[in-house]
Amino acid sequence: MKDLLAYHDRGYIEYIIQSSKSVSDEQLVSSSSDSDIAFGLEDDCPPFPGLPRYVQLVAGASLTGAGVLREGHADVAIVWDGGRHHAQKDRASGFCYVADCILAILHLKRASPRPRIMYIDLDLHFSDAVSHAFASSPSVLTLSIHHTSPGFFPASPMALLTPGDTNDLSSLSLPLQAGASSPTFARVWKLVEGVKDTFKPDYVVVQCGVDGLAGDPCAVWNWELDIGVEGSMGWCVEKVLGWECKTLLLGGGGYNSPNVARAWAYLTSIACGSPLPLDMTIPDHQGFPEYGPSFTLDVPRGNMQDTNKEEYLQEIEASFEMLIRRLGERV
Numbered sequence: 001m002k003d004l005l006a007y008h009d010r011g012y013i014e015y016i017i018q019s020s021k022s023v024s025d026e027q028l029v030s031s032s033s034d035s036d037i038a039f040g041l042e043d044d045c046p047p048f049p050g051l052p053r054y055v056q057l058v059a060g061a062s063l064t065g066a067g068v069l070r071e072g073h074a075d076v077a078i079v080w081d082g083g084r085h086h087a088q089k090d091r092a093s094g095f096c097y098v099a100d101c102i103l104a105i106l107h108l109k110r111a112s113p114r115p116r117i118m119y120i121d122l123d124l125h126f127s128d129a130v131s132h133a134f135a136s137s138p139s140v141l142t143l144s145i146h147h148t149s150p151g152f153f154p155a156s157p158m159a160l161l162t163p164g165d166t167n168d169l170s171s172l173s174l175p176l177q178a179g180a181s182s183p184t185f186a187r188v189w190k191l192v193e194g195v196k197d198t199f200k201p202d203y204v205v206v207q208c209g210v211d212g213l214a215g216d217p218c219a220v221w222n223w224e225l226d227i228g229v230e231g232s233m234g235w236c237v238e239k240v241l242g243w244e245c246k247t248l249l250l251g252g253g254g255y256n257s258p259n260v261a262r263a264w265a266y267l268t269s270i271a272c273g274s275p276l277p278l279d280m281t282i283p284d285h286q287g288f289p290e291y292g293p294s295f296t297l298d299v300p301r302g303n304m305q306d307t308n309k310e311e312y313l314q315e316i317e318a319s320f321e322m323l324i325r326r327l328g329e330r331v
């Protein structure tokens, strides 16, 4: 409870924790009450049996990951159930009930001497809650690479491309347009490296949402896994691991379950220093039929056209080059 209150409002946490004590499982899965709605427990965040335990486990896992990094027991920690980047201080949002990313960053922040923490969000959706939480923070820099367009979740003016002359150099936003694929990521990754080189983080927290991979039902981006392809998700995560900062890898969105399992298994192998071959066959298990028709580990790029044109990429570069310059003056 105390750990959750490091960020969340007491009213929200008490409501979540007590919800299973006073309400039967049948009632929990029935329609939302007025209180449920006030705390965001509706639509894509319904109350469900086991919610109190779930919230404590997700937060506890990410805090444990942050703890082992802070105490020097590991250089890389992985929590694929974490990365709930939409959960707000006082309500659930976008499939996220607990702000484990924020809690983990706050835990890292308390290390001594005071560390610099960079949060990178690779999920298709903007990291609204995390970016808001650390806006104007001198020791935490958030950089969200995501898609945004009218009506696309989450609605936030901060999801637009951060202008070079922004007042807030702590919450950076790099939106990509539909069909974003590895060459586009390779191009903007130079800017990510520039931000890192300037900010010089001690810790990096990476939200590895995989809803931007090809084959996801969101069907907005056309990203792929293969570490051998410049700008792929595997390549980007390997680059971060090569920074030799203490790194917390978190999960996130992803709605094609076999591809989510593939991606996080593959990223785990990269973090362990021995990437699995992507043509390897999925081992036989109960869920094996779900992995057809390829039955291999790979999530290859699809046929969607990348609409991130040269003009737009130059606009991103102009903004970020100015941001990096100004960040250098501040640091």
Ligand SMILES: [Zn+2]
Pocket (backbone or CB within 6 Å): 123, 124, 125, 209, 211, 252, 253, 254
């Ligand atoms: Zn997402």
